[in-house]
Amino acid sequence: MAVGDDFYLTASSFGRAPGLPLLHSRDLVNWTLVGHALERLEPAAEFAAPRHDAGVWAPSLRHADGRFWIFWGDPDHGIxxxxxxxxRGPWTAPHLLKAGKGLIDPCPLWDEETGEAYLVHAWAKSRAGVKNRLTGHRMSRDGRTLLDEGTIVVDGDRVPGWFTLEGPKLYRHDGWFWILAPAGGVETGWQGAFRSREFTGPYEERIVLAQGGTDVNGPHQGGWVRTPAGEDWFLHFQARGPYGRVVHLQPMAWDDDGWPVMGDRGEPVLRHRKPAAPPQPVAAPATDDAFPGGRFGPQWQWTANPRPGWTTGHGGDGLRLTCVRTGDAHDLRLLPHVLTQRLPAETFTAEVGLVLESTEPGARAGLAVLGDAFSWIGLERGADGAVHLVHRFAEPVAEAERDAAPPRPAPDGRVRLRVEVTAGARCRFTADTGDGPRPSGPVFAATPWRWVGALLGLFAAAPPGPGSGGTAEFTGFRIT
Known part of the structure; x- marks a missing residue:
């Protein structure tokens, strides 16, 4: 979305908190993460534990009437x-515009030609029992009320060869209502364009971006941006397994019949000149973190709504995590207090220092690669009071972890942890307990966590029991 000389972007965050990340750019290429629009998910009790297929599904970010707006569908509660x-906020509290099951991918439109406001959304079959259709509403300009019962504006079942129509983005251009919407599924689908002189239809359709002879599978579910220089561009994602959904930028033009043409004659391009804009410094969303004052940066998200006491502030650098007492400590997929960020590149190395300050037997903390399967390396306090370096993993179907390598002593209770990720998200773990870096265990193949890919995670946990479980301190998180 463009506002003056600035561009903004948000994304699905599902059950993680804070949600709705906010990114800013001046050239559509160099982006920085400036915050989040959603501090915690509601109803809060339903997101006290990880729910990786729920929460914030595909949002739309718009600017109208002097305000930024984000609409999203929670498939279990509504829009x-x-x-x-x-x-950068402050953002209003979430307002439930339309209650119901399976209402997803909403997009508003404030039509400056008529003064009217509209909303279009898709359906999730897993909750609603229907899919492949788009529903439209007239909406009040304050975005708080729908003014009609809704109309099916596009029925994908009536378009030969189309299925899983979803993710609509609604625009007004050249006297037409436009809906840019993907179909065919995230792995192998395509980007469609629909247009009509009337909001309620009928709409004619065209495929405007497809994989063709390229390596960019399923290029779709994105948005159109017109720059101050008058250029048109299309941002979309590509499903990349453990790397999640990777954003691409495509050139866009209009043909003689007024239809959008994306990429190179409807196929994605991997290299292209940048959009016309003043020179910008190279930038990317933050990854490294010194945790000043015990605080973590905006690149981190909890796997569920946070609770007071999970971190402890202090005067220096370093993240002090509480070893939260839980009976699920041996399955990281069930813990709400794992602090995560996305894999930042196809190949990279992540490292962090760790001191286990807890004296509680069974207390543990470490660095994880988390998905439907997970692996982690870190420190654990034994029943004899000694601290050991441990490396464990669990397959997607496993209910508990097991050793990836034999434990070894960590007599000072401190370690420098490292994971090297190579092509295909193959992860090699290394640890230095004071005698130099030593590899640990076999290579671990990261797996996606539902739709978000694999995540890097930091955690601390302790067995159930009375009183404090102690703390663990992480220092100098770095990505190279």
Missing amino acids: HQVSAEDI
């Missing part, structure tokens, strides 16, 4: 919106 005068 919500928040708004703010400034992208």
